[in-house]
Every structure is written in C-alpha cells, then in structure tokens.
Amino acid sequence: MSIGETACTYAALILHDDGISITAEKIATLVKAANLTVESYWPSLFAKLCEKKNIEDLILNVGAGGGGAAVAVSAPAGGAASGGAAPLAAPAVEEKKEEPKEESDEDMGFSLFD
Numbered sequence: 691m692s693i694g695e696t697a698c699t700y701a702a703l704i705l706h707d708d709g710i711s712i713t714a715e716k717i718a719t720l721v722k723a724a725n726l727t728v729e730s731y732w733p734s735l736f737a738k739l740c741e742k743k744n745i746e747d748l749i750l751n752v753g754a755g756g757g758g759a760a761v762a763v764s765a766p767a768g769g770a771a772s773g774g775a776a777p778l779a780a781p782a783v784e785e786k787k788e789e790p791k792e793e794s795d796e797d798m799g800f801s802l803f804d
Contacts, residue, residue, distance in 0.1 A: 694728035698736040712740040
C-alpha cells in the first residue's frame with residue numbers, strides 16, 4: 691500500500707469517525723494538514739468509494755475473505771405458515787474421516803538394529 695493510499699484511508703476513517711461527510715476536498719485537507727503529499731487522484735478515488743460503500747461494512751469485513759458464498763437459511767415448509775413457531779433444524783453431523791496411520795519401520799519389515 692502506498693503512502694497516498696494509507697494517508698487517504700486514515701483521512702476517510704477520521705472523517706467517518708467524526709461524523710463528517712467524506713469528500714475529496716476534506717480528504718485532501720486532512721492529508722495536507724498531516725504534511726503529506728499524495729497524487730491528486732487519491733482523494734477523489736476514496737471519496738467516490740465512500741459514496742458507494744458503507745464504511746461500517748468495510749471496517750467490519752476487513753478479515754472476511756472473498757470467494758465464499760453466503761449461506762441462506764430458509765424456514766421449513768409449512769412451519770411459519772401453520773401459525774406455530776418453526777422448529778430449529780438440527781445441525782448437520784460431520785462424519786469423521788479416519789486419517790491413515792503413518793507407516794513405521796516395523797510395518798516395512800526392517801528396523802535400524804537388524
């Protein structure tokens with residue numbers, strides 16, 4: 691991550707934390723106040739990002755990796771429609787896989803002292 695990215699990230703987080711709307715001008719002002727110089731496109735990129743994305747979601751999903759699809763849980767058929775409380779589904783039981791044993795010297799027919 692470059693210095694420009696880091697500076698704009700911190701500036702956007704400061705503005706968000708203070709409840710101030712995040713704009714390119716405000717990001718650039720904070721970066722300048724920190725006595726840093728960044729390329730002119732960084733503040734506008736971060737301002738556009740903050741317009742389209744919720745900062746809280748970005749903060750909370752920092753460690754969440756991509757690639758995995760979200761799992762949706764649906765109520766059993768007729769459970770909620772029948773007026774009663776829908777029973778919770780039992781968690782799936784994982785089958786234990788037996789790991790193959792490592793071969794020892796005894797299994798191979800020789801030992802160190804034969």
